[in-house]
Amino acid sequence: MSIAKRRLSPEASRGMALAAARDLLIESGPQSVTLKAVAGRIGRTHANLLHHFGSASGLQKALAAYLSDEVCGVIAQAIMKTRSGEGTVRDIVDLTFDAFDKQGAAALWSWMMLTGNEDALDPIVDAIHALVDDIGEGGHEDHEMHEDTLALVLMALGDALIGERLSGSLDLARNSARDMAERQLGHALERWQQEHEA
Template identity: 45%
Template sequence: MRKRVSPGESRAAAVAAARELLKSEGAAAVTLQAVAGRVGRTHANLLHHFGTAAGLQRALAEDIAQTVAASIEGVIKQRRAGQATERDVVDAMFEAFRREGAGELIGWVALTRQREALEPVIATIERIIRTMRALGDPRPVDRMTLALTLLAIGDSLAGEEVARACGLDRGAIREVAATTIEALAGSPLRD
């Protein structure tokens, strides 16, 4: 006999299972059927909670966006307090995207033309830019965020392979990111 769980618990378990599938098998493996199998529910049960596969992907994108944002915003807060460097912010963004599978999910959603599932990611980026502007950062934070986000997405998708093809260590992309941010900011990143 199955244990009865609340709708919120059922939804959270499904998103956690989708996240694990994303990390272990990739975005294509995140299907309603596969997630249902992982959480011991039916396909129909997940349809009830998410409506469609795109609904599940949106919920997963929202969950990942919150995790990535918390990681990045935490380092930004540490930098403002003098406890981290701007390079730490660059590294945190790259690590968060790679660790959480954000780049693969974003790529999959974009390629399957279910762009509405990207709304949580877009909202997170907009919030980070608004926060930095509200704190009086005079630099072009919109362009810096654009460059850093796109480089982190690319790195999380194929950074290792592209760096190897170029005869470089994967860490070279972070150096490129730091140099790009310095150029956009008009000053070197503080170490």
Template identity: 55%
Template sequence: MLATRKRLSPEESRDAALDAARALLVEQGPQAVTLKAVAARIGRTHANLLHHFGSAAGLQRALIERMADFITTTIREAVFRAREGDHNPREVVDLAFDAFGQGGGGALASWMILSGNEDALDPILTAIHDLVEELSQDHSKEERPIQDETLQLVLMALGDALLGGPMARSLGVPRERAREIARAALMHDEQD
């Protein structure tokens, strides 16, 4: 007896493909995020994914857009909670490091850059820019500029995602040391 595939709406099919693409990214790295692999994972055809995304680059761009939206929404909420005193501002550091590390953002960003597809990063750069603009409205002028804090945090989180483990081993420091340094810098800025 043949198993019938569940009919998905176009939005459900697109969401399933993006969920599968993110899972492949995290499990196997950015080189595994192909139309063929994503289609196989969700039981759809290559043609079906071409219909939704147009190309592998379209799939990658949609994945980056989704990840950028998730990352910035999560960080925005954490910043507002921290400002209200509900949470420790260190949560922002953990969210950034997790997004670039476990979340696959660092691997995807580096892959886009190394493959000469820097334009694919526009959604994440735009999302970070828009978040910083929004957050800077309530940022005191006496504090370190939020643009500086963001630049430092993103570069540290990206660097840690790409080289943190080997570098920590090489230097004989705990794996979490870069995160601790980023937390200390943010806490220092909050106390000033």
């Protein structure tokens, strides 16, 4: 009696579902990422998602890993370009801030905190750690660099959540936080440079 649709490979099916979940997260927030909504976006049923991900929290974990790779990949690429002289410090800042804002990392983190799904945070932390390894690849990985990275990520996350409302209330430009982060990171990079020469 059922009208089964075209069969996809498990990988393809999971990939479409995760992309749809990411879009839903960015557009409408974590609460809108339900099995029914995600399934509807890719023309499937919620039972189908349960088949592929096992449970709703399984989908959450998979989405966290998916988003982390995507986000950190973009940022790592920008850092590489900067190191080779092709990009600017501002590029790193913008990409990091965009990752949390437009790419949904901030919304995801809120969701994980809300649902108390701590396991799902692991892939994000791992991805950021890998990102730091990338930055310090030139054999230069010290305490201060880790601190500056922490500051950059914290400000990016905070800005994604309340930047718009708060900067407006304080009569500041929307990109004030990015400007500050750029100045800070610029100083940090100069410092690293000097230490590297010494």
